[in-house]
Structures are given as structure tokens and as C-alpha cells.
Amino acid sequence: MKKVIEELQPYIPEKPLEELKSELGLKKLVRLSANENAYGTSPDVKKAVVNWAYTQSNLYPDGDATELRQLISAKFKLDPKQIVFGVGLDEVIVMLSRVFLEPGDEELVSTPTFSEYALHAEIEEAKINKVPVLENGGIDFDGMLKAITQKTKLVWICNPNNPTGTFETVADIEKFVSQVPKDTLVLVDEAYIDFVTEPNATAMDLTKKYSNIVVMRTFSKAYGLANFRVGYAVFSKEIAEQVQKVRLPYNVNSVAQEAATAAFKDTDFVNEVVNKNAKERSKFEAYFDEKNIKHYQSQANFIFFEYPNSDKLADYLLHNGYLIRTGLRPGWLRISVGKAEDNESIQKLIDEYEKK
Numbered sequence: 001m002k003k004v005i006e007e008l009q010p011y012i013p014e015k016p017l018e019e020l021k022s023e024l025g026l027k028k029l030v031r032l033s034a035n036e037n038a039y040g041t042s043p044d045v046k047k048a049v050v051n052w053a054y055t056q057s058n059l060y061p062d063g064d065a066t067e068l069r070q071l072i073s074a075k076f077k078l079d080p081k082q083i084v085f086g087v088g089l090d091e092v093i094v095m096l097s098r099v100f101l102e103p104g105d106e107e108l109v110s111t112p113t114f115s116e117y118a119l120h121a122e123i124e125e126a127k128i129n130k131v132p133v134l135e136n137g138g139i140d141f142d143g144m145l146k147a148i149t150q151k152t153k154l155v156w157i158c159n160p161n162n163p164t165g166t167f168e169t170v171a172d173i174e175k176f177v178s179q180v181p182k183d184t185l186v187l188v189d190e191a192y193i194d195f196v197t198e199p200n201a202t203a204m205d206l207t208k209k210y211s212n213i214v215v216m217r218t219f220s221k222a223y224g225l226a227n228f229r230v231g232y233a234v235f236s237k238e239i240a241e242q243v244q245k246v247r248l249p250y251n252v253n254s255v256a257q258e259a260a261t262a263a264f265k266d267t268d269f270v271n272e273v274v275n276k277n278a279k280e281r282s283k284f285e286a287y288f289d290e291k292n293i294k295h296y297q298s299q300a301n302f303i304f305f306e307y308p309n310s311d312k313l314a315d316y317l318l319h320n321g322y323l324i325r326t327g328l329r330p331g332w333l334r335i336s337v338g339k340a341e342d343n344e345s346i347q348k349l350i351d352e353y354e355k356k
């Protein structure tokens with residue numbers, strides 16, 4: 001056994017909802033701890049999956065995900081060879097860590113952020129350097145620049161950032177990338193970019209201008225396909241070729257490809273999700289403001305907020321049917337923005353909790 005694995009703190013996935021529900025004796029339990037899509041999935045996905053011919057089950061999937069690749073490259077005006085698909089963005093993070101990190105190398109993260117960046121760096125026996133976010137939750141780009149050393153191979157920029165929900169403009173990201181050494185890769189994780197209501201949010205075009213920037217996307221959030229496990233990264237062509245070498249040849253199965261293709265084409269569904277989320281997000285932020293509950297400005301489908309004895313509030317909500325995320329920063333909680341009726345119930349529950 002490798003020593004690093006023995007000592008590793010694993011990523012703890014969500015408990016199955018049904019199991020948790022029966023454990024707590026609840027009739028209804030809504031999971032708002034994993035930033036899943038509150039509005040489900042495009043009905044077109046159901047059609048595509050049901051129509052998928054079972055006669056192909058004995059055949060290996062299209063290892064290139066040709067149709068999906070064509071659609072995505074047409075939309076963002078990319079060379080199709082720039083894209084590498086993964087079994088969720090999770091697998092892309094694994095591939096990147098495997099390709100770029102050797103024992104003793106360094107990676108740089110802004111904290112708090114998505115924990116899997118550090119987890120996979122640890123597995124590769126790389127050192128993780130951390131720069132805390134600014135007072136407003138935004139990335140400290142100057143601090144990040146100063147923290148880059150000759151050994152820094154990867155720099156992670158999660159935008160909007162999980163868990164703070166805060167958003168960085170393309171101009172700020174470009175200014176940063178232009179000052180980063182050319183052999184240090186800047187990885188922009190855009191898992192939540194569809195939820196951003198500011199204009200021109202994506203850094204996708206920077207992949208055409210800088211060879212050391214990578215933009216990552218997933219179908220798990222705004223597209224509502226978390227169960228199907230499809231994500232991708234957009235690289236310069238030369239780097240994509242190297243990363244393809246470590247990708248398992250048939251990683252994304254045909255049903256997942258069909259589902260992602262149908263979801264990608266149904267722009268109406270995504271727009272509706274994004275609009276509903278934006279409306280519910282502002283209502284929730286207004287509620288927090290009114291109660292003087294400190295929170296960051298979110299451009300995602302979740303809000304990060306500070307609360308005295310935060311775990312006690314989370315526990316109260318859980319026993320009343322709402323699971324939210326604890327343990328990301330002492331005193332802070334992350335709540336996914338749910339459907340209107342759930343958000344209203346949660347706000348009532350918080351009001352009640354405060355009266356007790």
C-alpha cells in the first residue's frame with residue numbers, strides 16, 4: 001500500500017437520500033447540500049435515453065464522443081481536438097493531476113474551494129499551497145501570483161467558486177493568466193458558469209489565446225445530469241493530445257453521451273433553470289440581508305453564509321426535511337438554492353429556530 005493512500009482523508013460522497021430519510025424517520029427530505037439541479041432534467045433527455053437502442057449494449061461506446069464533441073466545438077468555435085471528456089468533471093480533475101503532477105511538485109489553490117483539487121494532488125504526492133480568499137470571498141489574484149514558485153505546475157481557479165459562490169470576470173482572469181509563467185497551467189473550473197447572470201462570463205475564448213489555460217465544464221449542474229457523469233475540459237490542442245493518453249478509451253458510455261447531447265441541445269430548459277435560479281437566489285440573498293446574516297454575493301446555484309453555531313442550525317433544518325452542507329469553513333454553511341416553495345419553508349424554519 002502506498003503511504004500517501006493510507007494517510008489520505010477521502011472525499012465523502014452524499015449518503016443515499018432514502019437511507020438518510022429512513023434513519024431520521026422523515027417523510028420528506030430535500031437535499032440542498034450537493035448543488036444539484038432543483039428543476040430536474042430536460043424532458044428531451046428521457047426521450048433520448050429511452051430511444052437508445054438496447055441492441056448496442058454489446059458494443060463499446062464511441063470513444064471520441066463524436067456528436068457531443070461536434071456540438072460543443074461548434075457552440076464555442078473550438079477545434080474539436082481541444083476537448084477531453086471525462087466521467088464527470090471529477091475524472092477530468094484526476095486526469096489533469098495524473099498528467100501534470102509529480103512527487104514534490106506544487107499546486108496552488110484559493111481557499112476555500114472544491115476539495116477534489118487538493119485530494120488528487122495529494123495522491124500524486126504534490127504539495128498544496130493555499131491562498132485564502134479576500135474579505136468579500138473573491139480570489140486574491142495578487143496573493144496567488146506571489147505564491148507561484150518554479151515548482152508550481154497547476155493553479156486552480158473555480159469560477160464561480162464552490163463554496164463561496166463568488167464570480168471573477170474574464171478580464172481579471174486574463175490579467176492573472178498573462179502574468180503566470182507559461183509552464184504553469186491555470187485551470188478554470190466553470191462547473192457553475194451557466195448560472196452566472198453577469199454578461200460574457202466564460203473564459204472559454206482565452207483557450208484560443210493562451211496555451212497555459214484550461215476551461216472545464218460539467219453536465220451535472222445547470223444541465224441536471226449529475227447521475228450520468230459527463231464533464232469536459234478545453235485545452236490548447238497540444239496539451240489535449242497529452243491528456244488523451246491517460247484517458248480510459250471508453251470512459252463515457254453511450255447512454256451518457258446520448259443524454260448529454262440531448263441536454264446540450266435543449267437550450268430552453270437550461271435558460272429556464274438559470275432564470276428561475278437567479279430569481280430564487282436574489283430572494284434568498286434579500287432574506288439573508290434583511291436578517292443581517294452575512295453571506296457572499298453568489299453567481300451560482302448555492303449561497304455560502306455565516307451563522308452562529310452553524311452546525312446546530314444545519315441539524316435543525318435536517319430534522320425538518322432539509323439537508324444542507326456543513327464542514328466547509330468553521331461557522332459557515334452552504335445551501336443550494338432550491339425551488340421557491342422549499343426556499344420559503346427554509347426561511348420560515350430559520351425564523352422559527354431564532355424564536356426558540
Ligand SMILES: *Cc1c(COP(=O)(O)O)cnc(C)c1O
Pocket residue numbers: 035087088089090091114158162189191217218219220226229230231
Ligand atoms: C460539482 C463540481 C464538479 C464535479 O462535477 P461532476 O461533473 O459531477 O464530476 C467539479 N467542480 C466543481 C467546482 C463542482 O462543484
